[in-house]
Amino acid sequence: MKKHIVIPIFVPHKGCPFDCIFCNQKIISGQIHESSEEEIRSTIESHLETSGDAYVEIGFYGGSFTGISLSEQEWYLKIGYSYIKDGKVKQIRLSTRPDYINPTILDLLERYGVKTIELGVQSLDYDVLKCTNRGHGIEEVLNAAMMIKDRGFSLGIQTMIGLPGDTRAKAVATAKKVVELSPNIVRIYPTLVIKNTFLQKLYYDGRYQPLTIEEAVDISAELLDIYEKHRINVIRIGLQPTDNISESGEIVAGPFHPAFRQLVESRLALTRMRQYIIDYGLDKLSDIVIECNPKLVSNIIGQKRMNIHTLKNEFNFKNIRIMEKLNVEKFLIMAT
Incomplete structure (x- = not known):
């Protein structure tokens, strides 16, 4: 482009x-x-x-x-x-x-x-x-x-x-x-x-x-x-x-x-991940993998890893692993 x-x-x-x-x-x-x-x-x-x-x-x-x-x-x-x-x-x-x-x-x-x-x-x-x-x-x-x-x-x-x-x-x-x-x-x-x-x-x-x-x-x-x-x-x-x-x-x-836009995009990513976890019944897991497009990694993680910390605290996840996938448009969350 x-x-x-x-x-x-x-x-x-x-x-x-x-x-x-x-x-x-x-x-x-x-x-x-x-x-x-x-x-x-x-x-x-x-x-x-x-x-x-x-x-x-x-x-x-x-x-x-x-x-x-x-x-x-x-x-x-x-x-x-x-x-x-x-x-x-x-x-x-x-x-x-x-x-x-x-x-x-x-x-x-x-x-x-x-x-x-x-x-x-x-x-x-x-x-x-x-x-x-x-x-x-x-x-x-x-x-x-x-x-x-x-x-x-x-x-x-x-x-x-x-x-x-x-x-x-x-x-x-x-x-x-x-x-x-x-x-x-x-x-x-x-x-x-x-x-x-x-x-x-x-x-x-x-x-x-x-x-x-x-x-x-x-x-x-x-x-x-x-x-x-x-x-x-x-x-x-x-x-x-x-x-x-x-x-x-x-x-x-x-x-x-x-970096106001990045804060906003990270917050929206957190909101969407939170809803995804609830909708797909992943909130009872202890470990999850988040597959995401490489362009979205920083938004998924959040500044100072804030999104990862928030998801761990809210859902009691022990481990959250990030995997970059070119064929994923935004993100997918699954069990490890």
Whole structure:
């Protein structure tokens, strides 16, 4: 399988007039000034130098791309499209708000080689959207998703957990509603308290309590399970660590972990193994063998062998042996 590369171009936050309480795109994206065409081309070409025969996309991130003027959108798109015409890049992707999608905008995006549109949905619960000052409702999300799919674009949905007003039940309900939208890709982000946001003020005032790592991992694992069962590709879980996004950077509070996705995948593996043991009556055994695909070994074992320790404690197993098997898709558990 070919390597897949997305070259990120960060567009200043001016495309979004709203101030969602959790948002500080300058910190999240690390982008403060508006890049010149020369700087954008330099970024693209430096990535292309090491891309080899990879499938390469250009991604416009960092704000609400379709919220900037049509002329500015076209300025960025023309730069990206020139690399598509030269055969160096396959397509363009971008992220935006649901209320900044309409037929005119989609015409423009289609003309310049955009194939994937990711919507920052965050939640499909009315109260959560209101509490976070999103500036749009659920109907805008449904309409935007339908327009994007009807026009043949790939649809991405970005959601957050642990926002003000959110609960585990609301997060699960949102995931189930997202499934109904039939997205091609999904991202799950636990809410972090970032410096210079209104959420920081709420946190310092004692009016907001972020999720713990344990809570965020457990909820994210349940959401990942929902999406995987519907064959929806979850391309990211948790913010990518950067100089700014780190425990010593601009994060005030919240469930940040540099390997957050691995924690979530390990938790889901534990949940599935636990259920497998119960369903197949293996809980009375003293020794078991877990056969698994080599790619899943670290998730099966868990960080610091936590999954193995948990299964031993819960079911009183004396020995658990791990065997790597290429012909096993995920895992099988049996007696020794």
